[in-house]
Amino acid sequence: MEKLNIPRLVLLFLLLCVTSVSAVNPNRQITQYAHTAWRVQDGIEIGTAVTQTADGYLWFATTNGLLRSDGEKFVPYDLPPITPPVRDLNFLLGARDGSLWIGTRNGLARLKDDKLQWYSDPAQHSGISVILEDPEGTIWLTRYHIPQGEGPLCRVEGNGLHCYGEADGIPVKYGLGLARDGEGNLWFGSSALCRWRPGSSASLYLNEVSKRPDAGDGVADVVAGPSGTIWASTEIAAPGMGVFSSSGGKWATYVVPGFDGSKVGSHTLFMDREHSLWIGTMMDGLYRVYNGIAEHYGTADGLSGRAIELVYEDHEGNLWVVTDGGIDMFRDTAVVTYSEREGLSDVSVQSVLGLRDGSLWIANGRTIDVFKDGEHSVLPAKGEFDESVMALFEDRKGIVWIGRQNKLFDYEHGRFQEFKRPDGSKLEEGGIVAVTEDSKANIWVLTDHHHVFRVENGAARLV
Numbered sequence: 001m002e003k004l005n006i007p008r009l010v011l012l013f014l015l016l017c018v019t020s021v022s023a024v025n026p027n028r029q030i031t032q033y034a035h036t037a038w039r040v041q042d043g044i045e046i047g048t049a050v051t052q053t054a055d056g057y058l059w060f061a062t063t064n065g066l067l068r069s070d071g072e073k074f075v076p077y078d079l080p081p082i083t084p085p086v087r088d089l090n091f092l093l094g095a096r097d098g099s100l101w102i103g104t105r106n107g108l109a110r111l112k113d114d115k116l117q118w119y120s121d122p123a124q125h126s127g128i129s130v131i132l133e134d135p136e137g138t139i140w141l142t143r144y145h146i147p148q149g150e151g152p153l154c155r156v157e158g159n160g161l162h163c164y165g166e167a168d169g170i171p172v173k174y175g176l177g178l179a180r181d182g183e184g185n186l187w188f189g190s191s192a193l194c195r196w197r198p199g200s201s202a203s204l205y206l207n208e209v210s211k212r213p214d215a216g217d218g219v220a221d222v223v224a225g226p227s228g229t230i231w232a233s234t235e236i237a238a239p240g241m242g243v244f245s246s247s248g249g250k251w252a253t254y255v256v257p258g259f260d261g262s263k264v265g266s267h268t269l270f271m272d273r274e275h276s277l278w279i280g281t282m283m284d285g286l287y288r289v290y291n292g293i294a295e296h297y298g299t300a301d302g303l304s305g306r307a308i309e310l311v312y313e314d315h316e317g318n319l320w321v322v323t324d325g326g327i328d329m330f331r332d333t334a335v336v337t338y339s340e341r342e343g344l345s346d347v348s349v350q351s352v353l354g355l356r357d358g359s360l361w362i363a364n365g366r367t368i369d370v371f372k373d374g375e376h377s378v379l380p381a382k383g384e385f386d387e388s389v390m391a392l393f394e395d396r397k398g399i400v401w402i403g404r405q406n407k408l409f410d411y412e413h414g415r416f417q418e419f420k421r422p423d424g425s426k427l428e429e430g431g432i433v434a435v436t437e438d439s440k441a442n443i444w445v446l447t448d449h450h451h452v453f454r455v456e457n458g459a460a461r462l463v
Helices: 007-017
Strands: 034-039 047-052 058-062 065-069 074-077 089-094 100-104 107-112 115-118 127-133 139-144 153-157 160-164 178-180 186-189 193-196 203-205 219-224 230-234 243-247 250-253 266-271 277-281 286-290 293-297 308-313 319-323 326-331 349-354 360-364 367-372 375-379 389-394 400-404 408-412 415-419 432-437 443-447 452-456 459-462
Touching: 047 308, 047 319, 047 326, 058 089, 089 127, 100 127, 107 127, 127 178, 139 178, 139 186, 178 219, 186 219, 186 230, 219 266, 230 266, 266 308, 277 308, 360 389, 367 389, 400 432
Parallel strands: 047 089, 349 389, 389 432
Antiparallel strands: 034 326, 047 058, 058 065, 065 074, 089 100, 100 107, 107 115, 127 139, 139 153, 153 160, 178 186, 186 193, 193 203, 219 230, 230 243, 243 250, 266 277, 277 286, 286 293, 308 319, 319 326, 349 360, 360 367, 367 375, 389 400, 400 408, 408 415, 432 443, 443 452, 452 459
């Protein structure tokens, strides 16, 4: 086996090793994650799938075979000899028992303990779309180019497949995206969206998709949310097509602030551990929806390609995105950055204050940016201050004090109050650079001319 040194990939894996076991923080914007991209023009092979096995190895399916990372280097992995050889990889799944399931255009294979075995007859040329492991450890898959008389949904049984079709209440002829909901139903895409569980007939949804001449392959992908919501997608962007959602049994185009499902085609839907919905589009990059608000990340932000092939979350919670132009990885960092991309009104930051209520205040030019619970607002809401904000302080009562060039304010219950000298004149001894509070709850103010004021009886007195 020839070793391939890819230093940036090595660095990436080392970074993975120090990342906590959790999903990327949904309260951060995508631009606040650490992002690494390997592009085709940089020499990376076009990817088709990514997974991680129980031993920690990351596996990448490419147009030329498999890459495996052991934490020190990435190497092309030569599969054990088998007849016919495994090639044309479509999908990878690392199962809990340590095995690697390999879906190809010709069938299903399994790699375990360096032994490779076909689980379907590759001579039938039945392609594998998606492989899924359910909570009981059963391996399920969807397939296309199905042999006559067989079905599109299969489970691994012994050393082969048990497939379900028309005789089992499944009327569709092929299977694409696959998901399992909290009640144990299996959902998969086809000419329509199919819901099925053993011992019952399938229910079909989005039947209108199959009636359209522009529907392509129909419903391309499906994902189930924790609250019972189901999302499904087609590869065509048009009214009545695109991304759909169902809540309470009613299907509609999925529309939230920042996203209109009828305007994108998608064959990649993914729900991460924090229940963020990731939507990979055919032409418009990546969307993430969390708490009913969508955020977009595309090639202008650094994404390696416009078309998203796959989204995968590894054991450490890092997010992998396979595009038509390369492979991207997103991860959390210990330090969070804020810039105009995250909504800052300016980049003239003078002071930063973390309040006890969890909000972050940033004195930024003539405004104050406030970030709380993933939302951003600006103070004052109407117009700008006429001078730059230079100092912020929260006292023990929770009142925020704001020092500007030569003016002092407090902010309480949504209102600003100015504090002047006892004679009503402004603090004209230079800009206010610091505010603090002593043990007796007195507020003290320092200017850049080294003058000190103490606030008492509603006024600022020079000390």
